[in-house]
Amino acid sequence: MGCGASQEQEPSRVNMDTRASKTALAQLREFERKSQTGAMLALGGIPEGEGSTRGSYAGLGDDYWKRDDYINPKASAKYRLSLLQNMQAPTDVLRQNSLKNMSVLAEGKTMTEVLAATDISQTSRRAVFAEGLPASTDGEFEPPQVVLKPEEVTAALVASMRQSVLFEHVDEPLLREIVSYMSERSAEKDEVVITEGEVGDALYVIGSGNYKAVMGASTSAEEVVATYSANELFGELALLYDSPRACTVICTSAGTLWRLCRSLFHQLVIGGIKKQSLGMEMYLSTVPCLAELTAQQRSLLAAAMQTTSFADGEWIIKEGEDADSLYLITDGEVRCTRTADPGCQESLKHLKQGHFFGESALVDQGAKRLANVQAVGAVTCAKLRATDVSKSLGDMNDVLRRNFNVKVIECIPLLKTLSVVQIDILLNAMEEVVHVAGDVIHKQGEEADFHILKSGKIRATKLNSEGKTEHKMLGAGSFFCETCLLPNELSPMTFVVESDQAWLIRLRREAFEAKLGPLREIMEEQATKSKRLAALENFQLSKFELKALIGIGTLAEVTLLLHRPTQRPYALKTMSKGKLIHLRQLDNVVREKQLLVDLHHPFICKISVVFSTLRQVCMGFEAVLGGELFRLIRSKGKFDLNTTVRYAANIVLPVQYLHGLKIIHRDLKPENFLIDADGYLKLIDFGFAKRVEDFTTWTLCGTPEYLAPEVIAYRGHNTGADWWSFGILLFEMLTGAAPFRDKTPMEVYQKILRGKFKFPTTFPEAAKDLIGQLLQQNPMERIGCWSRGAEDVKEHSFFANVDWKAVEERSLPAPHVPDISGPSDFKNFGAKEPQDTSQYDSYMDPTYNKKFEAEFGAPVPPSDFAHLSVS
Missing domain, CATH: 2.60.120.10 (Jelly Rolls)
Known part of the structure; x- marks a missing residue:
């Protein structure tokens, strides 16, 4: 429950006779179909081969399997095994379960025994995390020395980089800058360039020579899965975040390699895009009608701007035309003229880089162009359409009026809270x-x-x-x-x-x-907000009884506690201090705690107490015992339309609440919604959540299948990333599977960035339309990201029959009421085995003690905590 964010872990290994019988593979395929937890289906199947098989997964119809990611029954047992062993699947636990199942099948176990050994509650997908630029840099950094290259080498590297979906849409100047810093190294025959299982931090482009990718290198299961030659690349996932290499790459004939490391990629791509965005915002602040906009509003408009180029002598706008766009000159010069007499142009002025024209389009819907503007030489402009301004902010006059009122209200002491x-x-x-x-x-x-x-x-x-x-x-x-x-x-x-x-x-x-409501009550509520967390002395640990360990994540364990005097259950989230320091996650956990204290919504899990021990930090929450929405989807296969609509409405309201507070969750998925005793959903796990004051953030974090394209591509993201995830969640509730699935995260990211997916033929039309609007590649075109925010989503025909007030008041019957026999009933989660985090104790650093105490209090004496078996 609410386990913390995770890093990708090295895949587990199993030994298995590569001569697995066809019978065992057939049994596995049947297991995958029936149990709905088979790794092949969760990973999106096997690459195409000679033929395919169609099956039924999570209730999907035959049409769903006309997709290009079906299972290939003719793939070798060895290949299937190595795929599971080595590829970075979206869920490690699922892969481990399936490896175990393959092993027992090969040993002649029955299908009943296999199913009995499978726990679907263990198949939750892990999240990934990579830091963006440090906040203090503001996009500035000291790059390494430029490596001079002949133009033909630069051009070849640019062309090679374009093969990767990560660089498909990077501007040419920025991509050439990235290439200019890439360093060259030689590779000898039989040299190992990267090693399977080791965490990588660089992409390689082949200058010359030949290379092979091997899985299970130096073992009896060794298999060549790919070969590379000049101008091809490998290792691109390492540019995004820490992840074990999927295979070993060996040089088969001597050559050269060009290397791009992750830190440089982050600095150049994030720094370049950030500078470009800030530059556009600065340009916009010089336009009089936009000067009174907030930084957040200008950031929205900067994201909507399109770069347009004009040739020498080309007319950019003409007198008398409808005024539909503002233009900012980013490079070159233009000439402005007006028709004095028929056939005679009166020259008005010349404008250069940094100047703008056409601003009347933003404040007067019926405005006409009053002059001609013509390019003098090559010209590049950033174009802002009036329709984009209206979609992003609403009516400009209303926006400016609102900004004025907000500015005044924020200065009134009585209303500051x-x-x-x-x-x-x-x-x-x-x-x-x-x-x-x-x-x-x-x-x-x-x-x-x-x-x-x-x-x-x-x-x-x-x-x-x-x-x-x-x-x-x-x-x-x-x-x-x-x-x-x-x-x-x-x-x-x-x-x-x-x-x-x-x-x-x-x-x-x-x-x-x-x-x-009465202002005095609001003031009193705000005044006591800091006291919302129970004082530890009032949260007497001696009165609590440990019932079970019910959740495990990479950062946290969640234990169910029972308060004996009141018989009220609590969920206690504990995290190793040493592990937080080692994985550089302390700031995220502090931010999570600070956000949770401020949140008060019926569909968000409430925090009750925070404290620390010598080795751990702890956060206590209300216990929500109905299990994960993820588990319910897996047990049902998929939801019908009515059930999906009701759960979706339950999800929209807390998302709207968070966005109103300028908070983005960044990890919306079924695993992070718990079902309470009445059948309503509660949002948990704010480990990736962030209050975005300047509206844009750059950190890649979340769950692979749920990541928005702008998050993967480091283009900067905001509330739109949550609406994208909501679209994925809707699709999964209605079909039982996410729309973008494949064998590895990188292949999932490729599909996300290209935005191609298919709906089953029987998919509800209203749902198809809403999901289509949510899964727009450009956040500016994504529903929920416009001036009315969540109101546009709530008014979509998909929610036509929803009584939003009744949902918020929890007065409607829930589609599913969980079986909970009492306050200590944890069957909807299942007991887990505790993790040993003692290996992280060596990372404990006294310099962090002040921060731990400031946020979580002085350590509780071990004697107060001993009866809970936590130290």
Whole structure:
């Protein structure tokens, strides 16, 4: 429950006679079909060979198996085994189970014995994680020395790199820059270039010579699975994150190799894209109508901009045409002219790099071009379409009005504690009013409404305790009577309009309370938020009984505890301090804890306590005992449309809540939704979650089949990554399998980046349309990423019959109510064997003690914790 993020681990190894019988393989194939946990299906099958077999997996129809990732029954037993042993599958545990099953089948075990040995709760998919650029670099770094190369070598390397899906869409200048830093090394005959099972950190492009990829090198199961020659590449997965090499690559004839290491790839690709994005945002800030946008809003528009090139003399815009786009000149020069007389052009001015034109398109929907703009020599422009602005932000005038109001509200001490979501609700309750000179808006001592002065002047006067009149003049951006949002508060002054007109934003207390409830209660809730975690002395460990270890991840173990006095269950997540330090995950765990303290939603698992021991940090949560949504999908095979719609609505609401707080989860998948006693879902595991203040983050993290293309390609990502994952989740609920599946993560990533998948022929049309909009390669085209956010998703026809208020109030019957016999019933998870993390104790570093204590408190004495068998 809520186990932490993981790194890919080295695949387990088994020894098996390569002469496995056809009968054993047939039995395995039948096992895979019936149990729905076979590794071949989970990995997407075997590469094509001479023929195929069609089967039924998780209730999918025959049409599903017309895809190009079917099982090849003629693949050798040795190849199937080595595939399982060595390829980096999305789930290590699943691979281990299937290897065990192959072994027992080869030993003549019965299918019943195999099925009995299989635990589907152990097949959850592991996540991957790779750090982006350190925040302190802001895209700046000191690259290694450029390696000079002849142009023909550079061109050949660029062409070779384009073979990889990671570089298909990288701009030519950036790709040539990457190539310029690649270093050359020689390779001798029989030299091992990379070794199977070792963690790699570099990609190689072959300059000359020949090479072979071998699985099971130097063993009886050795098999050549690929050969390489000049201009081919291998090892690209190592550019993304730490992962054991899938095979050994050996030089078969002497040659040369060009090497690109991961750190350089990250620096150049992330740094280059980040610089480009920041450059675009800076350009946009110079456009008057965009100057008042927030950094987040400009970031959205920068992501929507398209680079367009024009030849010498080419017309970019013409007088009289509809104004539909803003242009920023990134390279070259343009000439602006206007028609003075028929056939005669009056020259107006020349614009160069950094200048812009066509801004009227963004503020006036019916605007016409007032001039001609023509390229002088080759010109490159960044183009921002008015339709993209509208889709991303909404009406520009509404956006600027909202920004003004938000800026004022954030300056009001009384309202500073409101969340982003609450401010949005508040803005919708405000109304514009206009007053003329002499109007008395409120008199001192009377009931009043909160006002923001948008334009004009207002004189504020009051009688002080000495009977003297005090005066104050208010101008645009001022506010008054904010205390009147509290009960029984009266106007502190008399407010009279001095200017000819005054435009104001008014918020009545009744409207505020109707939307958010009494302000005093909100203030009290915010004031006590820091106390939401139980003090450890009140969370007396001696009163808890350990029931079972119910969850294991790479970073954490989750134990079910029972509080004896109340019989209330808790889930205790424990993580080795040494392991967190060694895997550089401490900052993520601290961030997870800080985020969880701020979250309060019926569909998010609540944190109850945090503390530490000498060796571990611990977080206690409410126990959700109905098991994972993942396990339910596997047991049912797939869901019908009605069940999927109801679970999907349950998922949309917490995602909308998080995005309103500028938080992205980054690991939405069935494994991270638990089913409570009433059958409703609760979101867990915030190990990858992040509050994105500047709207874009760069770290690759998540589960391979669920990663958005912009995450894999290091293009920077935001809330759109969660909506992509939601689309994958919908597909899996309706079919029992993710749409992008294959033998290895790299092949999964290739499919994701190319965006090709198929729906079964009987797939519901509304679901097909929604998933199609969620799985858009460009986040700007993805539903949920537009100005209305989750509201667009909620209003899709897929959710036509959903009562959203009833879902949030949990008043609808759930599609599945789990069997839970009592507060200590853990059968929906199954007991696990604890991990030995003592090998990480050597990484304990006293310099981290202050950070551990600041976030998790001073270590609990071992005697307080001994009865829970945790030290």
